[in-house]
Amino acid sequence: MPVLISSREDRRRVSTQPQTFQMTQYSQLNPAERILMGPGPSSVSNRVLKALASPTLGHLDPQYVQIMDETCALLREVFQTQNKMTFPVSGTGMAGMETLAVNLLEPGDEALVCVNGAFGGRMKDVMERCGAIVHTVESAWGEIITDEAAAEAIAAHPKAKLFAIVHAETSTGAHQPLINISKSAHDAGMLFLVDSVTSLGGHELQVDEWGIDAIYSGTQKNLSCPPGLSPVSFSDRALEVIEERKTKVKSWYLDVSMLRDYYMGNASGGRAYHHTAPINMTYALREALIMVREEGLENRIARHAEMHQRLRGGLEAMGLKYVPSHSLHNLNCVYIPDGTEDAAVRSRLLAEYDIEIGAGLGPMAGKAWRIGIMGHACTKRNVDLVLAALKEVL
Ligand code: PLP
Helix, strand or coil: CCCCCCCHHHHHHHHHCCCCCCCCCHHHCCCCCCEECCCCCCCCCHHHHHHHCCCCCCCCCHHHHHHHHHHHHHHHHHHCCCCCEEEEEECCHHHHHHHHHHHHCCCCCEEEEEECCHHHHHHHHHHHHCCCEEEEEECCCCCCCCHHHHHHHHHHCCCCCEEEEECEECCCCEECCCHHHHHHHHHCCCEEEEECCCCCCCCCCCCCCCCCCEEECCCCCCCCCCCCEEEEEECHHHHHHHHCCCCCCCCCCCCHHHHHHHHCCCCCCCCCCCCCCCHHHHHHHHHHHHHHHHHCHHHHHHHHHHHHHHHHHHHHHCCCCECCCCECCCEEEEECCCCCCHHHHHHHHHHHHCEECEECCHHHCCCEEEEECCHHHCCHHHHHHHHHHHHHHC
């Protein structure tokens, strides 16, 4: 018998049932309106959801081309860059990571990658799959990479073509300073690559000012757009490196020299078909970016900082301790108190309050919670609600 999910009560009952697969009637799809306060995705506004539901255009329709151009222009604003080659890769944040790696690395190239959490580890893996010889700069999960450790590694591996680092390590909540490391990498002639999946639109990030040569992000964190696109940006210097490649980019789908003819236009100004762009996701991203513009990027960043102080005050008053010494504002990673059942607490928050918080990743599994206050979900109401709910459940 199919389970009909018709009331709030039913949704709670179904959502808390163990892994048994429940057949729903397709017409009954009715997801709960959760308050998404985990590591992402974050809650999406009705305005963005409405944009997503607008009529689908063709990917070469002049109207759509204009929508895409506007989306790229809005992305330049949020990345704070003049880079022409700034566009949303079709795919989630991992597609952005792979886009940078496959285009900038050739087999046998050396790369320096910082690993102090899950996503630095993924960068290493992705770059090794490109045939690169990857040297790591490591620190403990929860710690940042110091300027000194980065400078030492750069001196030890002067032949590295690029230096890659995660700005906001979502697995630990650590907020990585970038400016001095960028300078050291450039002084050694390396490209400086940054993962900004969790920082874009919620933390200060200045691509041009900070000398970032290539960067990727995601839509589902501080931009509060559903997951599905990965904004990327390449400096002219990075594009020159791509042009000088001796070997073909291993991925056809993510080859920037081919994507350029669609996103930026070819020599005659036309748009060449490469793959069918995710039309409705572009509408959603454009709307989400317009909302950032309306709020003002600086105000948005300040809102995340203010809500972090409010949340942090409440969590610490409950005796919870932060994992990282340099905490992100939008992702608050705290140790689970001794004797507390991780899954039971998260399940109760979901079932009783419709609040999702994140579990720990990798070595942090069972030891930490990750509480996100990202974009549309970063409000006084949500901060106070999650604090009250946690207090009650604990
Ligand atoms: N990098 C970081 C820092 C992330 O937090 C994530 C996802 O949470 C990713 C990369 C991968 O993004 P996605 O899951 O959207 O593919």
